[in-house]
Amino acid sequence: MPTKKMLATLAAVLIVSTAIFASLEVSQQGAYGQTTVIPASRERTVSVTGSATESVTPDLVTVQFGVDTDAKTAKDAISENSQLMNTVVAAVQGTGITTDEISTAGFSIYPVYNDSIPDPSTGIHKSVLAGYHASNMLYVKTTKLSLAGNIVDSAVGAGANRVDDISFSLSPDKQQSMQDDLLGKAILNAKSRAEKAIVPLEQKIIGVKAVNLSEFTPTPMPVYHGAMVASMVDKSTPVFTANQQVTTTVNVTFLIGDQ
Numbered sequence: 411m412p413t414k415k416m417l418a419t420l421a422a423v424l425i426v427s428t429a430i431f432a433s434l435e436v437s438q439q440g441a442y443g444q445t446t447v448i449p450a451s452r453e454r455t456v457s458v459t460g461s462a463t464e465s466v467t468p469d470l471v472t473v474q475f476g477v478d479t480d481a482k483t484a485k486d487a488i489s490e491n492s493q494l495m496n497t498v499v500a501a502v503q504g505t506g507i508t509t510d511e512i513s514t515a516g517f518s519i520y521p522v523y524n525d526s527i528p529d530p531s532t533g534i535h536k537s538v539l540a541g542y543h544a545s546n547m548l549y550v551k552t553t554k555l556s557l558a559g560n561i562v563d564s565a566v567g568a569g570a571n572r573v574d575d576i577s578f579s580l581s582p583d584k585q586q587s588m589q590d591d592l593l594g595k596a597i598l599n600a601k602s603r604a605e606k607a608i609v610p611l612e613q614k615i616i617g618v619k620a621v622n623l624s625e626f627t628p629t630p631m632p633v634y635h636g637a638m639v640a641s642m643v644d645k646s647t648p649v650f651t652a653n654q655q656v657t658t659t660v661n662v663t664f665l666i667g668d669q
Contacts (some may be wrong), residue, residue, distance in 0.1 A: 454666045455619055456608055460600025462592040465655040468578035471558045471651070474515055475565045476572040476621035484519055485541040487544040494548050494569045501568035505560040507550055515547040548572065553581060578651045588656055593623065596660040604664050617665035624659040 423627040477495045481487035498511065550561055555578070558621055580588065604615060 436598070440641075444473065453619070454613070455663050456604050456613075456666055457661060457663045458600045458604040459567060459659055459661045460596040460599075460603060461599070461657060461659045462595035462599060463655055464582065464588065464592060464651040466584075466656045467653050468580060468651055469553055469584050470551065470579050470581045471553075471555050471649075472549055472550040472551045472575070472577050473558060473561045473565075474547060474575040475562070475570045476515070476574065477570055478543065478545045478572060480522065480539045480541055480543050484542040484544075487519060487542040491544040491546050495548070497564050498568040498570045499548070501564040502550060502561055503555050505564050506554065507552060507557065507561065510548055511552045512548055515549045517544075517546050519544040542618070545572075547572070549575075555651060558651075562649070576649060578654070580656075589658065592656065592658040593660060597621070597657055597662060598661060600662040603665070604662070608666055609657070612669050614662045614669045615665040616667040618662060619665050620663040622661040624661075658659060 475498075477491055477498060479487050479491040479494065481490055502512065503509070522540045522543050524540045525544055526536045526538045528535050558576060562576070566573065601615070608614065
C-alpha cells in the first residue's frame, strides 16, 4: 500500500510539472510574437544625396612672388639672388607682414647653355655653358586681406621680378566652421528629398541605415596667375576679392516602411 501511495503522489507531481512547463512555453511564444524583427535581406531602403551651398567671404590671401637672377658662376648667381631677396623681404615686412607669414615656396639653380656655331667640318652643334640661373620663390599667407596690393607693390619695388600667384581662400578655423554648418544642412536636404521621393509610394522614413560624408573642398579664388611684373612697376596694384561658393554633399541611406 505505501508503495502505491508513493507512485500516485509521483504521478501527480509529474502532471503538475508538465502543465507548468507547457504554460511557460505558451507564455514565451506569446511574448516573442509581439516583436517583429525584419531580416537585413528584407529591409527596404532609399539612398539619397543631399547638398548644401553657401556664399562665403574668404579670410586668407596668399601671394607668391620671387627673384630670378643670372650670373657667370653659380656662386655669383646665388649671392646676387640672396642680396636681392633680402631687400624684397624687408620691404614686404615693412607693410605689416610678420616673419611667420612668409615661407619659402621653392629655390633652384641650374646651368644655362647656348648652342655654338656648328663645326664647319662636322656640322655638329656643341653646347656652351653661358652661366647659371638662380630662382628663389616666396609666398606670403596672411589674414590681412587689405595688404594684398601693398605686398605686391613693395615686393616689385624692392626688386622682385616674378609675381606668380595671388589667391584667396578660407582659413582653417573658418573652413571647419563652414564644414560643420553645411553638413547639417546637407543632411536635412537629403531627408527632404527622400521624403518627397517615397510619399507617392505610400512609404515613410522609419530610420537611418548609413551616412557617408563627403570631403569639404573649397576652391581658392585666384586673382593673378603669372602676372606680368612690368605692368605693375609704376602704378598701385588693385586687388579685389569676391565671395566663393562653397558646397558639400552627404549620402544618407534611410530605412523605409508602410505609412
